[in-house]
Amino acid sequence: MKIMYMNRRHGVVKLQVENLDDLWYLSGVINKGDLVRTKTERRIKAREDMARSKKGERRVFTLTVRVEKADFNPDSETYRISGIVEQGPEDLISMGSHHTFNVEKGTTLKIIKERWSSTDLDRLREAEKAARRPKILIVVVDEGEATFGLIRESKIEYHELSRSIGGKYDIRGRRERKMEFYGETAKFLSEMLSRENISAIIIAGAGFEKENFRRFLSEKYPELAERAVVENISSHGRNGVSEVMKRSKIKKIIEEITSARDVRLVHELLTEIGKGSGLGIYGLKDIETAAGLGAIKKLLVCDNFFLKNRKRLEDLMYMVKSARGEVHLINHRGEAGRQLNSLGGVAALLRYPGHQYGNK
Known part of the structure; x- marks a missing residue:
């Protein structure tokens, strides 16, 4: 995300969306009642078009709407905003x-609020920092x-490739088809690297195929x-991606990426709850009590x-922030969000055991 202009006194922020993750961050910032100004398009029908059942001409113009509803769909990579028109060309x-x-990649918009909360501003700044962080594939x-598991800020984006390479007795044909499969896999990797800021590729698998594919690369x-790096695992498919993410040496690489951080934090929470240590609690009332005592080390909130x-x-x-605790918004669409x-929808990791207000 690129923040182009900010005036807190007048409640105005102008920004440009640069990637899918920005849409997720925006979904937690734009609220009902906010004003959003951007370029849009609408099909305009002249009277003669209406008489002849013509579709009319598409016109691009700038307008301002007061938001009534906003919905982020990561699958279609769009953030859909609906509202009442407050400013725009009256002839259109x-x-x-x-x-x-x-709202999609490349969209520029101006957001106007009566008051920008520190939570909203922190989320925009986090989006700016996230854009500079490299991704792991x-x-x-x-x-x-x-x-393929691309570790994004907002989610883990999966892609699958499957090809029949033949039976073990067709040695020559099997080898040819395997080379074709490796070539397709490498081509897909190249395409992802051309459009994403990827710093490392982790090739994992349970058998010898990972080493064979690495030699092919x-x-x-050679640039791939x-x-x-090669990692040995016992799982296949998406379970294999999850297994890689939990490896200690891999966690150090990806721990700053939000989706991976979500998994790590919720795993830590569930571990403390499971042990009955009193260091992991959930339930809004108990958490507010703990916050009042300055006991919260990390607050986890589903977006x-x-x-x-x-x-x-x-x-x-x-x-929590006043007591120097950390606040983490967890994406509800990921596995960590579903668990939270x-x-x-809200839980906390404590600085010291809190059996007196924690879950018993």
Whole structure:
């Protein structure tokens, strides 16, 4: 994300969306009642077009809407905003009418709020920093199958490639098809590297295929092989990607990436709850009590729970930060978010055991 202009006194921020992760960050910033100004398009029909059932002409113009609803869909890579038109060319659109537009990569927009909270501003700054952080690509390789896991800020993006390489008795044909499969896998890696800021490729697998594929890269795609490290695992497919992420030496590489950090934090929380140590608690009332005592080391909040309880949680976050605790918004669409939502959407890791207010 690129923040182009900020004026807190007038409640205005102008920014440009640079990638998919920015949309996730924005989904926690833009709220009902905010004003959003951007370029959009609408099909405009002249009277003669209406009489002849023509579709009309698409016109691009700038307008401002007061947000009524916003929805982020990571699968279609769009953030859809609907609202009431407050400003715009009156010859093209009626004031007070409804309008919906998509925010996507490359969109520039101006957000106007009555008050920008510290939580909102922190989220924008985090988006700026995240754009500079390199991503990690994990490739789990098996015979004729490759699972790609791109570790984004907002999620783990999976891609699968599967090809039939033939039976073990067709040695010559099997080798040819295996080389073709390696070539397709390498081509996909090259395409991902051309459009993403990827610092390292981790090639993993349970058998010998990972070493075979690494040798293929060294011979045919040395520029890819230079970035690749090999990791032995016992799982296949997406489970293999998860196994790689939990390895201690790999965790050090990816721990700053938000989606990987989410997994690590929720795993730490569930471990403390499972041990009954009193260092992991959940439930908003107990957590507010702990925050009042300055006992919270790390506060974990699901982003969808935050949007539903914004005012109460902003007060809680302020208390935690004032006591030098950490606040982490967890993406509810990932596995870590689903686990946190099953605990009510908010939990905390404590500085010292809190059996007196924790979950018994």
